[in-house]
Amino acid sequence: MQTIAPELAELAALIADPGRAGILSRLMDGRAQTASELARVAGVTPQTASWHLARLVERALLKVERRGPRRLYRLATPLVAQMLEGMMTVAAIDPQPSRPHPWIDAEMRRARTCYDHLAGELGVAVTDAMREHGHLHLDPEAGELTASGRAFLRDLGIDLRSPARSRRLLCRPCLDWSERRPHLAGRAGAAVADLALQRDWIRRRPQGRSVEITEAGLVAFRGLFGARI
Amino acid sequence: MQTIAPELAELAALIADPGRAGILSRLMDGRAQTASELARVAGVTPQTASWHLARLVERALLKVERRGPRRLYRLATPLVAQMLEGMMTVAAIDPQPSRPHPWIDAEMRRARTCYDHLAGELGVAVTDAMREHGHLHLDPEAGELTASGRAFLRDLGIDLRSPARSRRLLCRPCLDWSERRPHLAGRAGAAVADLALQRDWIRRRPQGRSVEITEAGLVAFRGLFGARI
DNA sequence: GCAACGCTTCGATCATGATCGAAATGTTCA
DNA sequence: TGAACATTTCGATCATGATCGAAGCGTTGC
Structure with missing residues (x-):
């Protein structure tokens, strides 16, 4: 039975890293942020953040926009925000x-x-x-x-x-x-x-x-x- | 800055395993299923499925009900179904x-x-x-x-x-x-x-x-x- | 009580991917 | 062209957790 389960797992794995979750959570305000800022909130070095960001963009959760020497990242679509909203709701449910x-x-x-x-x-x-x-x-x-x-x-x-x-x-x-x-x-x-x-x-x-x-x-x-x- | 990001990551990690994603996907029809059936769709042995199911129940994504010698698992709340629905929507977006x-x-x-x-x-x-x-x-x-x-x-x-x-x-x-x-x-x-x-x-x-x-x-x-x- | 069955726990092994230092790339501005 | 800065790429290391065999537990039915 081929379902969407593998894609679901792949998507979840992308969010499952604390650094990437922090980045996504930070971007939930709908605005764009620089790679440096996102590295800061993720609590990792810029090169690690860069690696995370590349994965998120590659999987189309984020889109990136060059602004001079900086790169601005934002959520790719409101669908992503809606998804994160749903996940946070469940994440906040204490067992x-x-x-x-x-x-x-x-x-x-x-x-x-x-x-x-x-x-x-x-x-x-x-x-x-x-x-x-x-x-x-x-x-x-x-x-x-x-x-x-x-x-x-x-x-x-x-x-x-x-x-x-x-x-x-x-x-x-x-x-x-x-x-x-x-x-x-x-x-x-x-x-x-x-x-x-x-x-x-x-x-x-x-x-x-x-x-x-x-x-x-x-x-x-x-x-x-x-x-x- | 303490946010809900760690909980978000933890929740995502739970869904990030292909076996568990398969189990959750299977339960999206709203009905309860036995551990054996879920092991089958996850493509793992019963003992591995049992391990996955225990984590999902512990984190309150599933609830379990004993029916004779079997255990029936179902989604804990419609909130979980709604979250999965949102995730599948994004998962289906091809980069x-x-x-x-x-x-x-x-x-x-x-x-x-x-x-x-x-x-x-x-x-x-x-x-x-x-x-x-x-x-x-x-x-x-x-x-x-x-x-x-x-x-x-x-x-x-x-x-x-x-x-x-x-x-x-x-x-x-x-x-x-x-x-x-x-x-x-x-x-x-x-x-x-x-x-x-x-x-x-x-x-x-x-x-x-x-x-x-x-x-x-x-x-x-x-x-x-x-x-x- | 015992056998059958479904499920779980334990223990050891193995694979994936997160991390950072170092170095390279690319952009802006003078 | 060169200096300054933001970001990415590469390479090596290390930790987490998924897996299954074997054994144990609990329920049902005879």
Whole structure:
């Protein structure tokens, strides 16, 4: 019985190295990174990272772009991000009975981006607040932005039609691996994250995927969204 | 920077072995299998399979159930199936320009079940036919069953409310890794597959995940659905 | 209780691939 | 053209874990 199992194993083997897993995890914020930065997060020497990166590109998980003497790596397609999202969700399931993940970096747990939307305590808090205000319904598999939610986002200055890529789902849940609860994803989630970056409510930390919540951000998330953060 | 990367790598390593990947792939039809059957599909001796199965259970990817002298293994949660689905989708992406997958078993490519719904040429053909008849809209990320579609399924004797687990999404796309195109999943997809099994349109092959399309099935899929199969 | 059967544990062997130092390549800028 | 820098290639070493034979365990049925 020939199945896709060999390819599945091959793909998994590619992710199974801690260095490569670190690289992929780092790229989950959707932006491109240099080989040096990726070597740093993987905790290996540049030549080792180069070897890992070559494998990831060869297998089409990453694509590379030359920018002067540097090379910028990013996830090849959103499909890869979606796959990693699913794997992280399962990876976060402790075989042991549920408890918080003390081994996750506090900054990551607090606030980060997940490809293009907010995650961590912040992402879940904003999502919860929107649900409580009736802006949002979120089931494990599906999500819906209510009329109230559309109005709310519009009043914030978000044009949901703008991201053009209307083929993307407006509103979907994404299981937060650190909080073990869904947060808002899809076009609406991306729009909220964009807004937060634009208004300087959050700032990307120079290294890593975590973001810093500014003072203005705390005020905005609490005041405008009603988030308990 | 502590992230979930180590857990991600550990999880991937678990799937990275061809034997274990074969076991997981085999269990993607959602049913439980004996250790012997899983050893067979993995192509290893029973004692090696036992070792693999122990790791998968320990890491909570599988759960085991004793049935007399046998042990029945199944996927621990639908989350695992969803993760594997995502991985298979990426695994099926050839780094090389697109072409059919000659290395996939013809029976698997023809018709199989994907957790609880139809996949392969059959799954895609049924989905396409339903789309062409206006029963279904299917975007890469989302799906919608139209009023016509609901009526169509009702006339077939499908009660979409019956599966009780109404938290599940009614209609969603699932990227078919052998056809590289979406097929119908969600509660509607599961209902169609259930119906097909009940009416003996398809039969599960004793080994493997592929299903056999019966003569009556060909008539039904062509006549009732209008599928080009 | 005993035999049959399915499955697991133990122990020894063997193969794959991750690692880094050293050196080469390639790009930019002066 | 040459210097500076980012990245890759090469080569040798080393560690992890997959494998199977043999033996042990546990359940069922006579």
